[in-house]
């Protein structure tokens with residue numbers, strides 16, 4: 001078990017954690033607080049203020065005031081400040097990794113190896129992209145001097161879920177900031193801690209007060225108030241389809257743009273010529289990464305009848321070797337689930353799935369006496385009607401089904417309303433590409449699952465979201481409002 005960094009420990013001891021606007025920590029207008037729990041043992045990790053209308057209003061006004069300054073800085077000056085922000089994060093990466101691991105229950109090797117460095121890379125990518133992205137595009141139109149001019153919107157609101165608080169925060173706000181907007185963020189009430197730490201790093205890096213603001217609280221109060229605040233010029237929401245629909249409806253009423261990154265129920269399609277060893281290792285990795293609490297993970301595994309028995313036997317062996325343990329133990333490969341409530345939800349799916357006739361291929365181990373929210377990987381097999389085949393479970397699990405033909409696999413993958421991420425596994429790349437094109441998802445990977453890179457657009461279709469996604473040059477443009485400027489020449 002690693003020793004907690006002194007700075008991380010000091011940060012966790014702040015009681016209660018307050019909101020963040022005007023470049024400083026702000027206490028609540030009301031005494032309302034909530035506890036944040038350590039998923040490893042269920043003990044209280046921190047206490048946070050729970051805001052409401054008043055806090056949202058103060059944070060949005062702070063962002064609106066800061067917009068006057070931030071939007072007028074040159075792109076180069078803004079980018080230089082963002083690189084400084086990334087530099088400081090680099091210096092404090094171990095503290096960030098520890099806070100994130102403790103809050104979410106993630107294995108420290110994962111926060112060190114993926115979450116934190118990938119987030120830092122996001123800042124540098126968009127800081128550089130902003131410099132290279134023209135704000136004016138001349139239009140070649142006869143007898144006219146015309147151009148499209150792009151300028152930032154103003155204050156952008158962001159609402160995030162609990163599974164990747166640090167990464168999703170940066171994927172969301174960094175392109176908005178690089179484009180010259182200011183932001184007000186509502187992190188999840190379950191895992192708000194890294195967002196608060198990042199907010200103070202931004203100020204220490206020289207990002208002006210009011211550019212990046214945080215209001216703590218729940219969805220029905222802070223989330224709704226933020227979405228409806230008249231000074232919010234656009235919204236981005238990451239979370240469940242149910243809450244996303246509510247945010248989109250409110251944005252629709254106000255006629256402001258809204259980006260939605262929602263849930264998924266990804267599929268992996270394994271043809272008879274798939275590399276079984278590679279697929280078993282990577283798909284076991286996909287469902288245990290972040291304890292399966294990953295929107296784009298593959299939880300419906302379509303396996304060709306010729307390799308079904310060999311593959312399922314091998315993947316069970318791989319999953320049985322995954323080391324489940326405490327988040328700050330460097331030998332842990334998979335930590336606990338993020339909350340007690342969520343563990344109950346996952347177990348209830350398992351129960352319902354079995355009652356509906358699913359067969360257990362790998363049993364879930366969850367010691368009820370352990371106060372932590374641990375749950376080992378489990379595998380089910382059955383029919384397409386089973387609840388565990390159809391609904392997002394968000395745990396370390398997959399549902400196996402057998403198929404015979406390409407057409408059949410495509411039809412069965414596409415029968416659910418989500419459209420986030422799928423993968424196709426085959427040595428025949430012509431077939432793999434043909435199938436990938438026909439699967440309903442924003443992201444379709446070949447012989448791999450969970451593929452991320454800056455420059456590779458990531459977003460959902462159908463009930464998994466709309467509005468352009470994240471991580472690509474288009475994301476920066478999404479935060480720039482196009483205006484046509486034209487002068488007839490005769």
Ligand code: NAD
Nearest residue numbers: 160161162188218219223224239240243246261262263295
């Ligand atoms: P959730 O929808 O319950 O909550 C997400 C956030 O929305 C929280 O901050 C919550 O407080 C807030 N909220 C809830 N109701 C709201 C409302 N009516 N108005 C405004 N805000 C509201 O989701 P969750 O349980 O925190 O996260 C899990 C979900 O997020 C899963 O469905 C997962 O697939 C999805 N997710 C999607 C992506 C993606 O990139 N597509 C990434 C991560 C998670």
